[in-house]
Amino acid sequence: MSTFTIGKNIVDTPTHKWDDDFLPSWWGGNSALTALHMIELCVDEGGSGSTLIVSAQVFSRKNAEKLCKRWDEELRKYGVKHFHSKDYTNIRGGVFRGLAKSKRKELFARLVMLVHKFAHFGVTIAVDTDFYDREVPADCKSQWTSAYTFAVSMALGLAYVALTREKRSSEGINILVAKGHRNLAQATQRLEEFRLHNKVVVPVKTWSCGEMSDHPTLQAADVLAYASWQWISNRYGDIFHAIRPRSGSRYRVHFLQCDSELIDQLKHGWNETIEKKNAWGRRLQKS
Numbered sequence: 001m002s003t004f005t006i007g008k009n010i011v012d013t014p015t016h017k018w019d020d021d022f023l024p025s026w027w028g029g030n031s032a033l034t035a036l037h038m039i040e041l042c043v044d045e046g047g048s049g050s051t052l053i054v055s056a057q058v059f060s061r062k063n064a065e066k067l068c069k070r071w072d073e074e075l076r077k078y079g080v081k082h083f084h085s086k087d088y089t090n091i092r093g094g095v096f097r098g099l100a101k102s103k104r105k106e107l108f109a110r111l112v113m114l115v116h117k118f119a120h121f122g123v124t125i126a127v128d129t130d131f132y133d134r135e136v137p138a139d140c141k142s143q144w145t146s147a148y149t150f151a152v153s154m155a156l157g158l159a160y161v162a163l164t165r166e167k168r169s170s171e172g173i174n175i176l177v178a179k180g181h182r183n184l185a186q187a188t189q190r191l192e193e194f195r196l197h198n199k200v201v202v203p204v205k206t207w208s209c210g211e212m213s214d215h216p217t218l219q220a221a222d223v224l225a226y227a228s229w230q231w232i233s234n235r236y237g238d239i240f241h242a243i244r245p246r247s248g249s250r251y252r253v254h255f256l257q258c259d260s261e262l263i264d265q266l267k268h269g270w271n272e273t274i275e276k277k278n279a280w281g282r283r284l285q286k287s
Contacts, residue, residue, distance in 0.1 A: 057220045063120070067117075125256050178210055180212070192207070
């Protein structure tokens with residue numbers, strides 16, 4: 001269960017500690033979560049087939065702490081250790097085992113109410129990994145950005161744009177990345193670069209890693225990721241319909257499909273980087 005200190009005890013985690021080969025997988029080999037506190041942005045990754053989805057919930061620090069406390073209180077009432085969207089319809093197993101369908105619906109409705117009350121907004125990034133892997137050079141993916149790392153960076157960027165529009169771009173961002181994805185190490189390296197150059201790019205103040213089961217804010221992001229997948233696939237299901245912003249609610253979800261134009265921009269930037277590196281190498285050979 002949460003200790004309700006999220007946003008207060010985030011420390012800079014050395015990226016070399018994270019070994020992809022030993023990271024657990026939340027979604028069966030292709031998942032992870034991320035969170036930003038800055039406001040705290042909690043990102044969960046899911047999807048199916050060739051669709052990769054990274055979703056984020058953005059909170060003020062005070063509201064994140066309120067959600068954590070209330071979320072765990074609700075879970076205790078129903079005898080559930082943590083919320084996992086993928087298990088919601090699993091009758092025979094999973095984290096809701098033994099909980100009747102009507103009680104699951106009741107619990108979920110109360111948790112979604114907390115998201116709408118305390119989350120500032122949500123963001124979702126969708127990437128077609130087949131298209132990404134086909135179009136992006138192999139050296140770019142291995143050295144600089146996998147599809148997951150690209151999606152996490154885009155989620156951070158989309159959240160920052162939304163905050164800029166609300167004149168909140170000067171607030172430092174603290175990022176919590178949940179364990180799970182095989183490319184987590186690369187993603188955290190990218191976040192470290194943002195932290196070191198926060199005055200130039202995005203004001204990342206700190207980042208760290210944690211288990212989704214320990215952080216209600218990450219479980220809330222899991223709900224948005226799963227709802228986003230339902231929206232992309234068939235716009236059907238309790239989770240999709242529940243998380244949608246309500247009439248009169250300040251809570252909103254910003255969605256971005258990473259299309260060919262964005263991929264081309266990534267490729268262009270990578271090619272420029274390689275050309276500068278090669279040009280530098282040629283100058284050294286001549287000297």
